[in-house]
Amino acid sequence: MDIAEVAKASGLPASTLRFYEEKGLIQSIGRNGLRRFFSGDVVERLALISLGRNAGFSLDEIGEMFTVDGAEINRALLLAKAAELDKKIKELSAMRDGLLHAAACRAASHFECPKFLRLLRIAGKNQVRQPNKLKDKKLKRGVKKA
Amino acid sequence: MDIAEVAKASGLPASTLRFYEEKGLIQSIGRNGLRRFFSGDVVERLALISLGRNAGFSLDEIGEMFTVDGAEINRALLLAKAAELDKKIKELSAMRDGLLHAAACRAASHFECPKFLRLLRIAGKNQVRQPNKLKDKKLKRGVKKA
DNA sequence: GTACAAATTAAAGTCGACTTGAGGTCAAGC
DNA sequence: GCTTGACCTCAAGTCGACTTTAATTTGTAC
Secondary structure, three states, rough: HHHHHHHHHOOOOOHHHHHHHOOOOOOOEEEEOOOEEOOHHHHHHHHHHHHHHHHHHHHHHHHHHHEEEEEEEEHHHHHHHHHHHHHHHHHHHHHHHHHHHHHHHHOOOOOOOHHHHHHHHHHHHHOOOOOOOOOOOOOOOOOOOO | EEEHHHHHHOOOOOOHHHHHHHHOOOOEEEEEOOOOEEHHHHHHHHHHHHHHHHHHHHHHHHHOOOEEEOEEOHHHHHHHHHHHHHHHHHHHHHHHHHHHHHHHHHOOOHHOHHHHHHHHHHHHHHOOOOOOOOOOOOOOOOOOOO
């Protein structure tokens, strides 16, 4: 497939595909003159990458996770990442419950509501700071605002 | 409390506190000369902000969510954000299961494993692109690498 | 054989969330 | 009365993940 086809199939702009190739996340299977040529597999790989990004992993992490070093995958790393996600899921659940409660609660300030405060503390447990995330901004191609 | 006390109590650097104030996320209750003076409440508010960041909301979103416009809170917005989190939670769960499976599965390439591919597709449903997230990098103060 | 849409490169720009740096103010201790 | 350390402001810098731009270079259709 040429880059335009991959772009259409994956929903990613060609510039991103080139960028990913440069980072080593995907590979073109050759060139037709200057033009890259990709195997169909790249589309699934891109899906996996998008998934990882969506789950909050950086491109570098994704690279580590899904590269076969030799023939042996980094199983320990995958398990660690799974555990990370699990923790994150618990935090998000607490946050969601907090929001739902805040929307329903009648206390003028949430800080006066013991239930809310309790959720705050639960969610605050083993918290991990991170740059920025989730936010859906540049959902230009294919995906519409949630 | 002065800024150093808030910094210690919240685990955030003073520079961040100034930045948050500038963005309108927190307020100092006055000045002692040049020096800001904060009420103790700000610490809980900061906890809430950290929580929101951790859940993937941008500072602007957090501002919208937890500002009392008039006396009436944005309940609809809170519900919408809760729903967003709920979706995210489902995606992360699928991803986690995918990782766990990948770590256990014997197929040389995951792309040959139907179970993995199925998880891929499930998680890929109503996906939402986002800038970058989760990653714990600048966890300098208080919080250690996960 | 020529035009042109599409691909290529390298470099620079963007965005959010902070951090860092330079230069200045001020209360307290010596 | 002067140094010091904590705080201040404003501007510029950083980081990850891309995007944009400008200047080419084609493959392909006519």
